Every structure is written in C-alpha cells, then in structure tokens.
Amino acid sequence: MPAEAPPAAPFPPLLTRHAEAETCADPSSVMTLLADSDATADGFTSYRSTFAKGAMGAPAHFHTKATELFFVISGTLQVLVGEEVTVLEAGDFLAVPPHTPHAFTAALGCEADVLFVFTPGLGRFDYLRLLGRVMRGESDAKEIAESAERFDNHYVDSPVWRSVLETSTT
DSSP states (O other): OOOOOOOOOSSOOOOOOGGGOOEEEOSSEEEEEEEOGGGTTTSOEEEEEEEOTTOBOOOSEEOSSOEEEEEEEEEEEEEEETTEEEEEETTOEEEEOTTOOEEEEEOTTOOEEEEEEEESOOOHHHHHHHHHHHHTTSSOTHHHHHTHHHHTOEEOOOHHHHHHHHHHTO
C-alpha cells in the first residue's frame, strides 16, 4: 500500500545564497538578511549579525508575539535576559520567549557573529533597514518608537543593563 501524500508545505523551500543576500550596515555591525516572513508565510525571520569589537547590539526590549532565537557562530555576546546578564560563546544557543526583556552587545573587547531567528516572523527586514537609516542619520530616531507595534519591538528601561553598559564604557 503506497504511503499517503504529506500535507502541502506552508511555503516553498527557501535558499538564500550568501553572495546574493542583502546586507545592512551601521558603524558597529553588518547584518546579512537571510529570510523574512513574507517568504516563509510568517513562519520565521532570520538574519546574521557580525558585530565589531565591543559593538552595541540592541537596547533592552521585548516582543509580544515573537520568540527570538540566538545562535553564536563565533566570538562572545553579552546578553540580558529578564534581570540576568549572561555571556554566550561560540556554539551557544538561546531562546527568548515573548514578553521577556532582553538586550545584547558584543562582549567588551570581543567580536561576535550571531544568527538570529524570530518566530513567528514579522517583516523585520524593514525594521533592520530603518535602524541602519537612523544610525546613518538618514531618518529620525522617533520612527523607531513609532514602529513598536508594527515590528513587535518594545523598548524598556533596565537598570541591570544600564549598569552593564556603564561598566563596559569606563
């Protein structure tokens, strides 16, 4: 008896060649855009960020819908999760569930190369492009605050993270 056909896939297989991937750069990192939600039926968004030594990543924030996954390819990433700060090394994996404040930066004196995945995906490439424009002075930072709901990116104050940042700059 032949096997039953599997159900239809929610989206076709997706291949992003490194040489063809769009990149966004700012003074501290290069982001290679791999897969956005429009190509994955909102299943996920993925990009790779390469941070320069001690480069700032994201300030404290949370997502209401998405789980954010981190995989450190190389280097060292300092991360806030809730009220705890931890260091991720090459090969480490972290999943941050919705409503959990988090932040990250390349550890002091270190570079970091990190794969990020958001599930479900929410068209985050436009957010990353906006960040690049703000960092280059081409857009006003208030556009980031105004986009919080659209991109499910909600900034919060974290005394723990502020303390980490103050310590790393002194």
